[in-house]
Amino acid sequence: MLSQILYALPFLAEGFAVTLWVSLLVVVLSLVAGVLLGVGLVYGPAPLRWAVRIFSDTIRGIPILVLMFFVYYGLPAVGVHLQSFWAAVLALTLFKTAQVVEYLRGAIASIPKGQSEAAMAIGLTFRQRLTSVIFPQAFRRFLPPWINGVTDAVKGSALVSLLGITDLMQAINQIIGRTYEAMPLYILGALIYFAVNYALSYASRRLERRFAFIRD
Amino acid sequence: MGYTLNFNLIWRHFDKLWGGLLLSLELAVISIAIGIVIGLVLAVWYVSAGRVVRAIIAAYVEFIRNVPLILLVYLVFYGLPTVVDLAYSAPTSFVLTLSVYSGAYLVEVFRSGLEAVPRGQLDAGKAIGLTPWQRLIHVRLPTMLRITLPALSNTFISLFKDTSIASVISVPELTYGAQWINFNTFRIVEVYLVTTAMYLATGYTLLFALRLVERRFRAAR
Numbered sequence: 001m002l003s004q005i006l007y008a009l010p011f012l013a014e015g016f017a018v019t020l021w022v023s024l025l026v027v028v029l030s031l032v033a034g035v036l037l038g039v040g041l042v043y044g045p046a047p048l049r050w051a052v053r054i055f056s057d058t059i060r061g062i063p064i065l066v067l068m069f070f071v072y073y074g075l076p077a078v079g080v081h082l083q084s085f086w087a088a089v090l091a092l093t094l095f096k097t098a099q100v101v102e103y104l105r106g107a108i109a110s111i112p113k114g115q116s117e118a119a120m121a122i123g124l125t126f127r128q129r130l131t132s133v134i135f136p137q138a139f140r141r142f143l144p145p146w147i148n149g150v151t152d153a154v155k156g157s158a159l160v161s162l163l164g165i166t167d168l169m170q171a172i173n174q175i176i177g178r179t180y181e182a183m184p185l186y187i188l189g190a191l192i193y194f195a196v197n198y199a200l201s202y203a204s205r206r207l208e209r210r211f212a213f214i215r216d
Numbered sequence: 217m218g219y220t221l222n223f224n225l226i227w228r229h230f231d232k233l234w235g236g237l238l239l240s241l242e243l244a245v246i247s248i249a250i251g252i253v254i255g256l257v258l259a260v261w262y263v264s265a266g267r268v269v270r271a272i273i274a275a276y277v278e279f280i281r282n283v284p285l286i287l288l289v290y291l292v293f294y295g296l297p298t299v300v301d302l303a304y305s306a307p308t309s310f311v312l313t314l315s316v317y318s319g320a321y322l323v324e325v326f327r328s329g330l331e332a333v334p335r336g337q338l339d340a341g342k343a344i345g346l347t348p349w350q351r352l353i354h355v356r357l358p359t360m361l362r363i364t365l366p367a368l369s370n371t372f373i374s375l376f377k378d379t380s381i382a383s384v385i386s387v388p389e390l391t392y393g394a395q396w397i398n399f400n401t402f403r404i405v406e407v408y409l410v411t412t413a414m415y416l417a418t419g420y421t422l423l424f425a426l427r428l429v430e431r432r433f434r435a436a437r
Contacts (some may be wrong), residue, residue, distance in 0.1 A: 061416045063380035065391055069398065070408040077404045078219045151282060158284035162384065169287060176294070183299045186291040190283045197282035 005184060008175040015171025016192060022085075022157040022167060026092045027150055033093065034100020039130075041101060042108050052101060059098035064156055067091050072163050088160040092153070099149055107142035108134060140211050147204035151197040158193070168192060225401040226410050233407075236393030237414055243307065243389060244376040247314035251375070254315065255322025260352065262323065263330050273323065280320035285381050289313050293385045310382040318375050325371055329364035330356060362433050369426035373419055390414060 041052040059067065071091040075082055082090065111134055119129040161170035172189040176182050226233075262273045280288070293309040296302065304312070333356050341351040383392035394411040398404050 058412070058416065061419045062412050063377040063391060063415065065380040065383065066394065066408065066411055066415060069391075069395065070412065073398055073404045074408055077402075155282075155284040158286050161286075169284065172287075173290070180298075183291075183295040186287065186295040190279075190287055190291065193284060193287065194279055194282045198278060201282070 004179045012171050015166050015168040018166060019157050019168040022089060022160055023154045025089050026096050026153045029093045030096035030100050033097040035104055038101045038104030041105055056098040056101045059094055064095050065159060067095055068159055084163045085165055088163050088165055092156055096153055103142050103145045107138040110141050111137050143211055144208045151200050154197055221406055223406050225403045226406050229397050232393035232396055236388060236390035240379040240389040243311055243379045243382060247311050247318055248372055248375055250315035251318030251322050254319030255326050258323045259326035259330055262327055277320045277323050280317055285317055285378055286384060288317060289381055289385060306385045306387045310387050321371055325364050325367045329360040332363050333359045365430045373422055
């Protein structure tokens with residue numbers, strides 16, 4: 001049993017690399033898209049606000065799995081052809097973007113109105129108000145929930161295995177298909193996911209404490 | 217792009233989706249009920265226990281929360297029967313998994329709620345001569361429930377959405393029904409539009425109902 005698992009280790013490592021790559025892509029892309037849409041939701045014109053609100057409430061209201069199948073099977077049907085890897089990344093990114101939008105909205109809403117009014121009173125332009133008054137303060141409120149959500153991205157990435165992408169989850173299933181050592185391999189896989197996510201949440205708690213002391 | 221929407225085939229197979237939705241709800245309700253029992257017992261135990269018990273409960277919570285649900289579902293359905301002499305159907309296996317999974321999330325919710333119960337309330341309970349058991353039933357749990365209701369609602373809805381993972385072990389719930397129609401009729405866009413609408417309608421109905429409950433209890437304060 002042990003020799004079979006040792007034999008499979010390089011294959012597991014490849015899958016693990018894919019898991020990390022998918023997670024990283026999703027986290028970075030959703031951060032960019034989520035911040036842009038979040039700012040649109042708070043400061044944009046009414047049609048944009050409505051669009052972002054509907055996007056976010058719809059995406060957060062359905063299971064990631066349904067969103068993933070919708071994107072994966074639906075896009076080719078309407079003539080958009082993406083590799084399965086990018087379809088999976090797109091679906092997970094859409095889901096995470098909706099979360100980031102909400103974190104950002106919450107963070108901006110938590111900044112007292114007086115801050116913005118004071119900035120206006122001393123004659124700062126809209127852009128200056130955002131970059132020198134609102135964002136620096138909102139950032140500290142945004143960070144803790146966002147970092148907590150990074151582990152969700154790693155866990156969510158396991159769903160890409162259902163689209164035939166050989167991530168850690170799929171690598172484990174494939175090795176079980178050859179060796180029939182189901183239990184040891186699932187436990188090994190669980191421990192790997194656990195190690196990554198526990199390290200991430202540990203780091204996030206450290207970071208949170210670092211930013212807590214400058215809290216007003 | 218030449219794709220014409222045609223919902224006829226979806227309506228013809230609508231029983232797959234409707235039956236699936238009912239099964240999703242059933243899976244969610246049973247698992248959440250078991251999860252609430254696990255969560256309450258462990259949370260109450262945790263706040264009064266010594267270090268060893270605390271460490272064990274914390275290990276359970278941290279382990280479950282840091283592993284993908286899909287892996288746990290596979291582990292229980294394909295892995296566990298190879299080492300223990302048990303036979304169970306896919307729906308039972310999923311309920312077992314989601315119960316243990318929701319238990320871990322609910323321990324956290326209840327634990328933080330218990331710790332947020334104001335000290336003065338417990339002292340007041342002691343002052344009027346309530347036994348520890350009476351303090352728990354009449355003071356700590358009701359106050360804790362009121363504090364945790366908003367977080368509980370969110371957890372319930374997220375667990376309802378998690379039932380879609382049951383489709384990976386062929387439990388014929390809503391997502392499985394959607395895939396069946398997808399593969400058998402190729403009305404891909406239509407079936408996922410209808411499925412999305414069904415998840416949204418159910419989820420937001422649940423949310424609305426839970427908000428009503430929250431408001432009722434807040435008024436009773």
